[in-house]
Amino acid sequence: MAREYNHQEVERKWQAAWERDGVYHVSDSPASASAYVLDMFPYPSAQGLHVGHPEGYTASDIYSRYLRARGTTVLHPMGFDAFGLPAENYAIKTGTHPAKTTQENIDNMRQQIKRLGFSYDWEREVITSDPRYYKWTQWIFIQLFKHGLAYESDAPINWCPKDKTGLANEEVIDGKCERCGTPVTKKQIKQWLVKITDAKYIERLLHGLDTLDWPESIKTLQRNWIGRSEGAEIKFEILNPKSETNSNSKAINSKQYITVFTTRPDTLFGATYMVLSPEHQLVDVITTDKQKKTVDKYKKEAAAKSDLERTDLAKEKTGVFTGAYAINPANEKKVPIWIADYVLSSYGTGAIMAVPAHDERDHAFAEKFKLPIVQVIKPARVMPAMNPPMGSAAAWGMGDSDLEYTCWTGDGQMMNSGKYDGLDSVEGKEKIIADLEKKGVGRKAVNYKLRDWLFSRQRYWGEPIPIVHCEKCGNVAVPEDQLPLELPNVEKYEPTGTGESPLAAISDWVNTTCPECGGPAKRETNTMPQWAGSNWYWLRYCDPRNNTQLADPEKLKAWLPVDMYVGGAEHAVLHLLYARFIYMFLYDIGAVPQEVGEEPFAVLKNQGLIMGEDGQKMSKSRGNVINPDDVVDKYGADVLRMYEMFMGPFEDAKPWSTQGIVGIRRFVEKVWDVGARTAPDAAASDDVLVHGTIKSITEKIEQFRFNTCISDLMKWSNAWSGPVNQSEFEIFIMLLAPFAPHLAQELWSQLGHDSYIAQEQWPAYDEFKIVETEITYAIQVNGKVRDTITVPAATDEQGTIQIALQQEKVQKHLKGEPKKTIFVKDKLVNFVT
RNA sequence: GCCGCCGUGGUGAAAUUGGUAUACACGAGGGACUUAAAAUCCCUUGGGAGCAAUCCCGUGUCGGUUCGAGUCCGACCGGCGGCACCA
Numbered sequence: 020m021a022r023e024y025n026h027q028e029v030e031r032k033w034q035a036a037w038e039r040d041g042v043y044h045v046s047d048s049p050a051s052a053s054a055y056v057l058d059m060f061p062y063p064s065a066q067g068l069h070v071g072h073p074e075g076y077t078a079s080d081i082y083s084r085y086l087r088a089r090g091t092t093v094l095h096p097m098g099f100d101a102f103g104l105p106a107e108n109y110a111i112k113t114g115t116h117p118a119k120t121t122q123e124n125i126d127n128m129r130q131q132i133k134r135l136g137f138s139y140d141w142e143r144e145v146i147t148s149d150p151r152y153y154k155w156t157q158w159i160f161i162q163l164f165k166h167g168l169a170y171e172s173d174a175p176i177n178w179c180p181k182d183k184t185g186l187a188n189e190e191v192i193d194g195k196c197e198r199c200g201t202p203v204t205k206k207q208i209k210q211w212l213v214k215i216t217d218a219k220y221i222e223r224l225l226h227g228l229d230t231l232d233w234p235e236s237i238k239t240l241q242r243n244w245i246g247r248s249e250g251a252e253i254k255f256e257i258l259n260p261k262s263e264t265n266s267n268s269k270a271i272n273s274k275q276y277i278t279v280f281t282t283r284p285d286t287l288f289g290a291t292y293m294v295l296s297p298e299h300q301l302v303d304v305i306t307t308d309k310q311k312k313t314v315d316k317y318k319k320e321a322a323a324k325s326d327l328e329r330t331d332l333a334k335e336k337t338g339v340f341t342g343a344y345a346i347n348p349a350n351e352k353k354v355p356i357w358i359a360d361y362v363l364s365s366y367g368t369g370a371i372m373a374v375p376a377h378d379e380r381d382h383a384f385a386e387k388f389k390l391p392i393v394q395v396i397k398p399a400r401v402m403p404a405m406n407p408p409m410g411s412a413a414a415w416g417m418g419d420s421d422l423e424y425t426c427w428t429g430d431g432q433m434m435n436s437g438k439y440d441g442l443d444s445v446e447g448k449e450k451i452i453a454d455l456e457k458k459g460v461g462r463k464a465v466n467y468k469l470r471d472w473l474f475s476r477q478r479y480w481g482e483p484i485p486i487v488h489c490e491k492c493g494n495v496a497v498p499e500d501q502l503p504l505e506l507p508n509v510e511k512y513e514p515t516g517t518g519e520s521p522l523a524a525i526s527d528w529v530n531t532t533c534p535e536c537g538g539p540a541k542r543e544t545n546t547m548p549q550w551a552g553s554n555w556y557w558l559r560y561c562d563p564r565n566n567t568q569l570a571d572p573e574k575l576k577a578w579l580p581v582d583m584y585v586g587g588a589e590h591a592v593l594h595l596l597y598a599r600f601i602y603m604f605l606y607d608i609g610a611v612p613q614e615v616g617e618e619p620f621a622v623l624k625n626q627g628l629i630m631g632e633d634g635q636k637m638s639k640s641r642g643n644v645i646n647p648d649d650v651v652d653k654y655g656a657d658v659l660r661m662y663e664m665f666m667g668p669f670e671d672a673k674p675w676s677t678q679g680i681v682g683i684r685r686f687v688e689k690v691w692d693v694g695a696r697t698a699p700d701a702a703a704s705d706d707v708l709v710h711g712t713i714k715s716i717t718e719k720i721e722q723f724r725f726n727t728c729i730s731d732l733m734k735w736s737n738a739w740s741g742p743v744n745q746s747e748f749e750i751f752i753m754l755l756a757p758f759a760p761h762l763a764q765e766l767w768s769q770l771g772h773d774s775y776i777a778q779e780q781w782p783a784y785d786e787f788k789i790v791e792t793e794i795t796y797a798i799q800v801n802g803k804v805r806d807t808i809t810v811p812a813a814t815d816e817q818g819t820i821q822i823a824l825q826q827e828k829v830q831k832h833l834k835g836e837p838k839k840t841i842f843v844k845d846k847l848v849n850f851v852t
Numbered sequence: 853g854c855c856g857c858c859g860u861g862g863u864g865a866a867a868u869u870g871g872u873a874u875a876c877a878c879g880a881g882g883g884a885c886u887u888a889a890a891a892u893c894c895c896u897u898g899g900g901a902g903c904a905a906u907c908c909c910g911u912g913u914c915g916g917u918u919c920g921a922g923u924c925c926g927a928c929c930g931g932c933g934g935c936a937c938c939a
Contacts, residue, residue: 193936236856240934243855248938281939294939330937359937366938373939379853380937468938591934665877667865671858672932679864682877727866730876737876797872802920804872828906841919846871851919 024691026655030761034136042775043138047562047574049092055578056083057557057620059586059594060098060145062549063124064105068131069637070645070663070675071587075626077660078669078723079585080137084757085720087138088781094578095138096560098145099125102153103549104182104198107480110512117480117512121148131648135656136760138777143563147552148480152559154503155569156551157485159601160474161496162608164486168214169474171494176473178206183514185210187473187548189244189593194330204325208518211475211484211545215600221245221467223603223617224596233623234670240591246468250282251452253372253461255293255345257305258353277301277345277356280367280466283374284455285448287349288436289395290372291385293356294338296364297321305356307342314339314358321360329360336361336384347372348460349451350437359384367466375426382426396431396444472597474548479512479521481546489533489540498534506546520544553594554601557581557619558611569605572612579615581622588625595623624723627671629663634674645675657759658683664725664758686733687762690755693736693743694766701742706788708738709747713784716754729758745770750782798823799849800832816842823848 037043058079061072083095106117106124125146132139145152163169177186179196185206190197215221225245228238254276277293295302297318306314317339321329328334338359347354354372361380362371375385376394385392430444439447455461475484485497485504497504507528509521522544523529533540555569561578562570602619605611630636631643638644650659662683667673703709712735716728732755749770756763756776767776791812796819798806806828810819820840823829829850837850 236933239856243935246935246938250939279939283939334937336937361937361939363938371939378939380939383937466938468935588933665864671865673864676864676878679878682864686877726864727876730866733876795872799872799920802871802918807872839919841871843871843920847920849871849919 022691022695024688024762026657026687026761027652029765030134030136030656033761033764034133037136037138037775037777038141040775041142042777043095044140044142045092045094047577049094049577052090053092053094053578054083054086054582055094055557055580056086056583057095057560057581057585058097059584059590060100060553060556061128062103062105063099063101063121063128065109065120065124066639067124067127068647070647070650071626071629071637072132073135073647073659074629074663074669075585075587076132076135076137077663078624078626078725079583080660081664081720081725081757082583082723083138084760084777085781087777088753088757088779090780094143094560095140096143096145096557097132097137097139097141098143098556098560099128099147100549100553100556101125101146101148102481102547102552104478104480107478107512110480116508118148121480134651135647135660138760143560145556145559145563147556150503150505151564151566153482153552155559156482156547156555157497157502157504158499158569159555159605160482160547160551161485161499161502162610163213163604164494164496166604166608168217168604170212170214171209172212173207173209175205175207176210177203178208180204182478183516184477185473185475187550188470189472189596190548194325202325205322206518208477210473211486211543213472213474213600215472215597216467216469219607220600220603221469224599227599227603227618231618231623232621234588234625237588237591237595237623237625241596244469244592244596248282248466248468250280250464250466251284251455251461252278252280252368252464253284253287253348253455254278255348255354255372256460257301257356258344258346275301275304276460277370278368279370279372280464281372283377283448284451284461285433285436285439285444286374286377286395287347287372287451288433288439289374289376289393290347290349290354291352291375291391291393292354292373293345294359294362294371294373294381294384295341295356296362296369297358297360298364299358299369301370302341302358305341305343310340310342314341317358324360336380336387338384338388340388348455348458355390357384357388365470366468377426377428379426379428392426393435394427395433395435396427396429397434398427398429398431472600474551475543475545476548477514477518477520478546479506479509479514481548482506482551483522484543484545484547486543487531487533487540488543489536489538491538492533492535492540494543495533495535495540501534520546522546550594550597554598555605558605569610572610576612576614579611580618581620584620584623585626586623587628595620625670627667627669627673629666630672630674632675632677637675645677650680654680654684655687655761657762658687661686661729661758665729667726669723669725683729686729686736687759689736690752690762691766693739693748694752694769696742697745697748697770698742699745701744703744703747704735704738706785707791708735709750710784710786710788713750713754713782714786714789717781717784720757725758732758752776753779753782794845796823796845797847798826798829799847800829800837801851802849803832805829805832816844820848824850 056079058076083093086093101121106121109120110117147153160169177191179186179201181199181201182196186196186203191203195202225247228241257275257277338357341356341358343356344353345356373381375381375390375392377396433439433442433444433447452461452463483504483506487495487497489495507525509525512521514521529542529544531540531542558570558575562574565571598619602611603617606617631641633643635641635643647659658680662680665683712731715731719728735751752763752766764776793809794812795807795809797804798808806826808822810822820842833850837852839851841849
């Protein structure tokens with residue numbers, strides 16, 4: 020009777036049949052309800068597929084197959100994010116063209132993915148390095164440029180000395196290059212930036228998050244990254260230094276100000292000095308002759324420091340006095356102006372009012388340089404009267420030594436603040452801002468941590484930025500009818516390191532004519548970052564071969580927004596932020612129809628990381644990498660799929676276990692075995708089991724709780740022995756089909772069906788059949804379970820309590836009449852004495 | 853330092869709105885089949901006491917709320933992820 024399950028043969032057979040019959044192809048105009056289920060597309064690496072890829076792909080595949088069975092038309096595409104550094108670095112090493120290695124890697128990974136039996140519509144595949152695709156990536160850039168949202172700047176940027184390219188803020192992790200881990204330095208070269216901080220977008224990027232069904236952690240990450248702070252901008256009048264001490268004094272007109280940003284205007288009376296960042300424009304203007312040497316030296320040192328050195332928290336504060344003073348507008352007191360690298364030039368106004376009594380950084384600086392510390396906020400140290408008392412002083416955020424030895428950074432009662440004394444600091448904040456506004460020396464202000472998005476890379480393997488530099492006309496966009504601006508071939512891929520890409524060496528290509536005046540001009544030689552292609556790819560899936568627009572708005576309307584987006588959490592502030600911004604922009608210019616809304620991904624699920632068997636992150640150097648191909652060869656695609664779903668909750672990190680896989684393989688063989696002993700007239704299992712399982716799996720697929728779906732199926736199969744009722748088994752394999760599509764299809768066909776199970780309807784369940792005829796009650800005495808009783812479902816409360824009371828074990832523990840009886844229907848009876 | 857998430861058997865993990873903690877699977881131990889092994893099937897498997905019925909303890913630690921807490925609240929300990937002089 021034991022027949023062997025040949026997974027290789029079965030899987031190959033059905034994959035070929037699905038492809039031949041276009042089972043998963045979806046037409047353009049969904050007639051019925053539609054859904055868009057999207058995976059984050061992979062980078063085609065030479066290492067091929069990682070076991071982490073099939074985790075997300077299996078989840079989205081189960082969900083897609085389930086929705087189809089429920090009668091929904093599902094767009095479920097796949098493609099490749101094909102521009103990027105590894106292919107280029109390989110080219111540098113071997114002289115092989117990146118296009119060639121990329122193509123080989125794509126072909127390999129596509130085969131690996133196809134072996135897993137996912138229900139992708141491969142006719143919609145997009146590849147970001149294909150000129151027919153990046154024509155539209157370039158088109159989007161030109162629209163940004165035309166709307167003033169892409170601009171050139173030569174401010175210092177993050178620079179990776181190993182990859183020899185600029186990096187966006189989001190690509191710098193702990194001061195190191197996201198790709199290679201090399202410490203990032205600063206470099207001043209001309210760069211393209213995209214204005215993601217534009218007032219038209221930043222608040223929408225922030226508030227749009229509230230409308231999204233995304234993991235809270237990802238939304239929090241984005242909120243923190245955007246980093247909105249409310250406060251005030253306050254103007255401090257610069258005291259005109261005596262002419263004999265500053266030869267630049269003529270530059271100072273009658274009244275000149277330094278504007279600072281603060282979130283704590285309520286501490287203004289405690290501002291005893293000011294600090295400018297070393298790069299601040301006014302530094303040279305205000306510095307006295309006497310201090311000039313010291314200041315220049317400090318500026319030079321600061322400029323030479325790397326970001327890591329400058330932001331090292333452990334390091335002592337440094338800074339120098341400029342010799343100049345300003346007037347604190349609150350109390351007209353004269354305060355010294357210093358420069359220090361703990362003040363960043365790129366945030367706020369690049370200048371601060373220092374309140375050493377109520378800011379730890381200012382406090383440390385003031386202690387070191389003996390600057391005055393004036394307390395202006397008194398902590399509300401009175402503990403709220405509570406009965407019973409709740410926690411210690413520490414529990415209320417207070418330390419006994421807060422006032423005496425360190426600085427209080429919380430709210431409290433204002434003091435040493437003139438007419439504001441005694442006010443609550445929260446209230447005082449508003450009052451001070453209002454008064455400053457009246458005097459014209461301050462206003463409410465909002466600042467963000469988010470910086471504009473560095474968009475040029477000094478590398479070869481990316482989309483050329485479609486701009487021409489003309490002496491007469493400035494930066495001119497390549498006319499749209501000349502797109503795509505194809506990436507030319509080069510001899511050497513090595514980045515120059517000078518801030519130019521290898522494209523700069525091709526004079527034929529670089530030298531061109533200005534599209535506006537026809538005069539001689541030069542092409543932009545930088546390329547776009549990898550994020551450029553992934554910013555909009557899901558739009559292209561809706562209309563992948565369109566040659567006249569990025570996608571037909573009617574087709575976008577049919578599918579967008581994405582109903583379910585599945586991928587890793589590592590893209591929280593990279594792809595997922597950039598993509599939202601670009602989508603909002605396309606929405607604003609009408610490339611995305613208004614009807615679909617301005618958020619691209621309605622629901623987001625993050626798969627948890629799959630760790631190595633040692634509990635460590637999988638990596639080649641640790642030697643703990645599992646190759647999905649090996650698992651598919653040995654156990655089959657269905658086993659890999661189900662194992663990855665069975666490992667644990669979808670969003671949790673979990674370690675791989677080679678031993679654990681055999682449990683799934685045994686389950687597959689068990690089901691396969693049962694397939695050979697079904698009989699139309701065999702006794703069916705209990706209705707509660709059958710209908711309860713259908714209900715449970717239906718609900719859990721919708722909640723992405725696939726691990727418990729599989730244990731539900733196992734429980735059901737454990738109930739079988741001997742011949743199994745055929746129609747019951749058919750329901751079982753329909754529920755199994757999203758998880759193990761090959762096995763389910765093979766069994767379906769062996770049972771005499773010539774249809775595809777993937778096109779069959781999802782089983783329905785009957786609520787009435789899930790109702791138990793008998794209920795088991797837990798009987799507790801004082802909350803401890805002492806016995807259980809099983810009564811007919813119709814038994815009422817009094818009846819159940821009576822039976823419970825009569826139990827010997829209950830009597831033993833009860834000792835007399837219960838004071839109180841708790842009855843929870845269908846659950847328990849609790850006697851309290 | 854700040855923000856977020858998480859601590860349940862030997863292991864991966866289950867557990868509607870608070871309601872019989874440890875489902876399902878792995879591993880381990882025992883048994884059946886076999887000349888033997890593998891495979892398969894059956895039984896046992898949180899800790900402790902007891903011949904047993906049964907009892908006590910038990911979801912990182914301590915406390916609280918409640919008839920009842922893995923679940924809610926507070927403090928602490930440990931781990932993971934993110935941010936990091938952002939004024």
